[in-house]
Amino acid sequence: MIKSRRILKLINCFILIVILTSCSNMNTSSSKSKKLTGKLTILTDKRYEPILKLAANNFEKENKKVNIEIKTDDNLYNDLESNIKAKDKSIDIVSVEDPYIKYYISKYMNSFLNVSSDISYYSSNIIKHQLNNVTIKNKVYGFPWSTSPRVIIYRKDIFKRENINVDDIKTWDDYIVLGQKVTYDTGKQFLTNVKDIDNNMYLVFANQLGTSYFNSDDKLDLDSSISIKAADMLKKLYSENILFDLKSRKESVQSILNGNSVSMIADSQYISYIERNFPGYKGKLGIMKLPAFEPGGNRDVSVGGSNLLINNLGKNVDLAKEFCKFCISDDHTIIDSMKNYGYFPVFFRDYNLVEFNKNDSYFNQNIWQILGRTEKGSFPINYTQNFINIRQECSEALSSDNLKDKQAKDILDSLKKSLEEGKTIENR
Structure with a gap:
């Protein structure tokens, strides 16, 4: 009788382990329970190509009869x-960045x-405002x-020498x-940012304060x-020769590594x-959150992202859905994409993974944890x-030269007036 009870307990334990294991491995992977076949063609730009290739290779390993181009x-x-x-029916999936999505x-x-x-x-495991970006009329x-x-x-070694x-x-x-102190002591540029359409410092500051070009309406x-507060701070950083615009990511990285600059937005x-x-x-390098506008203020900022859209006319819609689910939630793919290509997930369940x-031994910090907390604490961008239609005009109007010569409020008032008169922002 006692032996039978022990056997029954062992069986129950085994069943429980199987259930827990299956739950923990539930990525998207309806693909793991379905025999998927077919070919997918994905359209993207070069920035996301290696990340999608990694995901495609992992997906093909699990689904031997699937081919992804x-x-x-x-x-x-x-x-x-x-x-x-x-x-066009030849493209099954396309990656579309946040500014273009709506x-x-x-x-x-x-x-x-x-x-x-x-x-x-x-x-329930996706950053809410990222999900809102792809939602219209509750669909x-x-x-x-x-x-x-x-x-x-930032350069840890330079900060240490300057007792910062x-x-x-x-x-x-x-x-x-x-x-100001570091520049006086060393002659180095203190803070750099890439001056392009995806790295607009006004939008960074606006997001930090809870707005963007558009309000919630x-x-x-x-x-x-x-x-105006965001633009005033940008004017201050330019006028005090603290912030410098560089032309590319490569230039920004080389500048900090060569010691020509001390820190950069990244x-x-x-x-x-x-x-x-x-x-x-x-x-030699460290990571920190952006400073706040006032003591105790918000230091979390997130600008940009990308989405996977499925062609409604595609020949392999069901397969495309399974691949998209895999991309957003497969743990191994997410971690490998982060470490190898700097991909950052919207699927915040993975923020709890051990990896x-x-x-991180390179920075000697929990860098992904810092980024995860930053993402979860950031305000949405509308x-x-x-x-x-307007981000290029905003970027040009709020250039360093303009902000040094004019009042931020005057620039913004003039910009809004010209945009409204030109019907650039007509609500369609």
Whole structure:
């Protein structure tokens, strides 16, 4: 009798282990329980090509009868619009970045698959504002895939020589005072940022304060007190010769590694790129959150990201859905993409993984944990249908030369007036 009870207990334990194991391995992987076959063609730009190739290779290993082709397009968004108008069926999935997402799914809603029921299983583990980006009228038209929290990478060795303790840096005003001292002592540029459409410092500051070009009602927010506060800080950083614009990521990285600059605005792709390509700088660099506007204020910023949209006319819609689910939630693929290519996930369940929270020996910090907390603490950006129409004009109007010569409020007032008169921001 006792022996029978022991056997019964062992059987129950075994069943429990099987259940727990199956739950813990439940990625998307309906693909693991289905025999998937067919070919997928994915359209993207070069920035996301290696990340998608990694995901495709992992997916093909699990699904031997699936073949995935990655196509890159340097003129992705113009060509995508042409493909949609031509009702092109050859592309199954396309990656679309956040600034463009509402334009495409608003204007060409019927061209992209409604995946509301498919993503519902994962939605509780996806950053909410990233899910909102692909949602119109309570319907979801894509899989949020990546996001882009922002931090500062700085030279630990130079900070140490200058007796700077990063824990003492609370506000941007603190950073300006330290920057003036370091520049005086060393002649180095204190803070750099890449001056391109994806790294606009005004948008970084606006996001830090809880707004963007548009408010939650889809109206231009350029004349609000918060927007003026963001532009005033940008003017201050330029005027005090603390912030310098560089032309490319490569130039920004080379500048800090060569010691020409001391710190730079960065995302996860910078971190991965530096670790892979410059092992000799191990221990010389550190990561910190952006300073706040006031003591105790918000230090979390996230600007940008990418999404996977499925062609409604594609021949392999079901296979495309399984691949998208795999991309956003497969643990191994996510961790490998982070470490190798600086991909940062929207699937925050993975922020609890052991690998995600390990100390990074290169920086001697829990860098992914810092980025995860930054992402979860950041405000949403309202990527309206008209977002792409005005960001270039905002970037040009709020250039360093303009801000040094004029008052930030005057620039923003003039910019809003010209945009409204030109109907650039017409609400469609």
